[in-house]
Amino acid sequence: MQQKLYTFLKSSSAGGILLIITTLFALVLVNSPFSDIYGYILHVPVEIRVGAIHIDKTLHHWVSEGLMAIFFLAIGLEIKREVIEGHLSSFGQVLLPTIAAIGGIVAPALIYTMFNSGDPVAMRGWAIPTATDIAFALGILSLLPRVPVSLKVFLLALAIIDDLGAIVIIALFYTTQLSMLSIYVASAALIVLILFNRLGFSNKSLYFMVAIVLWVSVLKSGVHATIAGVLFAFTIPLKTSDASGIVSSPLKEVEHGLHPWIVFFILPMFAFVNAGVDMRNLSIDEAIGNVPLGITLGLFLGKQIGVFGFSWLAIKLKIASMPQDSSWLMLYGVSVLTGIGFTMSLFVDSLAFPDDRLFAYADKLAILLGTIFSAVFGYIILKFAIAKNKEG
Numbered sequence: 001m002q003q004k005l006y007t008f009l010k011s012s013s014a015g016g017i018l019l020i021i022t023t024l025f026a027l028v029l030v031n032s033p034f035s036d037i038y039g040y041i042l043h044v045p046v047e048i049r050v051g052a053i054h055i056d057k058t059l060h061h062w063v064s065e066g067l068m069a070i071f072f073l074a075i076g077l078e079i080k081r082e083v084i085e086g087h088l089s090s091f092g093q094v095l096l097p098t099i100a101a102i103g104g105i106v107a108p109a110l111i112y113t114m115f116n117s118g119d120p121v122a123m124r125g126w127a128i129p130t131a132t133d134i135a136f137a138l139g140i141l142s143l144l145p146r147v148p149v150s151l152k153v154f155l156l157a158l159a160i161i162d163d164l165g166a167i168v169i170i171a172l173f174y175t176t177q178l179s180m181l182s183i184y185v186a187s188a189a190l191i192v193l194i195l196f197n198r199l200g201f202s203n204k205s206l207y208f209m210v211a212i213v214l215w216v217s218v219l220k221s222g223v224h225a226t227i228a229g230v231l232f233a234f235t236i237p238l239k240t241s242d243a244s245g246i247v248s249s250p251l252k253e254v255e256h257g258l259h260p261w262i263v264f265f266i267l268p269m270f271a272f273v274n275a276g277v278d279m280r281n282l283s284i285d286e287a288i289g290n291v292p293l294g295i296t297l298g299l300f301l302g303k304q305i306g307v308f309g310f311s312w313l314a315i316k317l318k319i320a321s322m323p324q325d326s327s328w329l330m331l332y333g334v335s336v337l338t339g340i341g342f343t344m345s346l347f348v349d350s351l352a353f354p355d356d357r358l359f360a361y362a363d364k365l366a367i368l369l370g371t372i373f374s375a376v377f378g379y380i381i382l383k384f385a386i387a388k389n390k391e392g
Contacts, residue, residue: 016135018268019135021268022275023271023368026273026276027275030278031280038276042059060273063270064270064274064350065224068229069215069226071267072233073230073232073233073254074229075134077236080238088161093153093157094161096154096321097154099314099319100158101162103311104132107307109298111129111301111302112125112128122291128295128352128363128367129302129370131166132159132162132341133371134159134344137337137340138152138155140340144382144386147330148324151325154323154326155337167226167227170226175224182218182220183217185213186218189213190235192210197236200241201237202237204250204253204254211232214228238250238252271346274343274364277364281360286362287362291362294366295363296369299339301339303336303338304338304339307334308332312328327385334378336378337374337379339371341370341371342368345367345370349363
């Protein structure tokens, strides 16, 4: 029994299942007579004061700006490792997923804009359907047997590039009024971290102490605090050696240490505080408004059209090649899976529309629907494609 539990916790699908459970729990709680408890949990004040430094935020904000900074630290570590020695380390490996990721950003944004152009408030959400939940998408793919390794690599690389695009979008389009003093402090902290890297320091505690200064200053600067996680990740060395010549990898050690916390605590916690869609007073007109339609169709149709369309064009023009042992139907199925926005889309939504009441929670419901449609149809298409490939 213990071995089976250990095997489950190590599997790729475990995190996805936990996300589904926490999401359903949040949905049931917020639409039950105990909804006030859910609201109370989200708005519990958490205050930290060290000398003149004072951070006073609700639990919801601590999750979105604190825990998600750790999540983006993990994304940054993965991006750096893959670029240096992994699936993004050569031009040939990165070309097709890069082209596909660009399509997966452009097409959903255009579909959302078709529904919402002319409304400056609604247009703040144009980036919501452009995101892909890397853990959830790979979790669905892991449920299928005999998926070609090249197809898994394609989805992983695409999702990583997609996350990099999300980081750029957050930095450029969801930054509020800037505090130059905080930016100067953040810049100084970043320079110190870069010096640690260049001098070959391997003591992770030193990096994290300076990283706390970086995070607090970015938080106070007006730039979203998650960017601090990414910047910190890029300064952690992949390899270092001590005086006796023993080689270690601080980056891999941190990445490995963060993984269970990300999968089994941070992402489920984020899903819980953001997936509570109050549908008790949601009208049909609100549910099918321009914003929710733009999000749902952007995720379900836009992502697959952009990813598959750009991939098809690149392969037909011989700019890139089809993933080995894959078929067009398999590639299409994976393209549909990229419409699983979930945590990443919910995160961008929280930046675009901080007030959940603005669209009566219809925007979050749209994210859940677009994710469900993409997950179910992507799974069905891939299962059929794999069976067809086996018969052939």
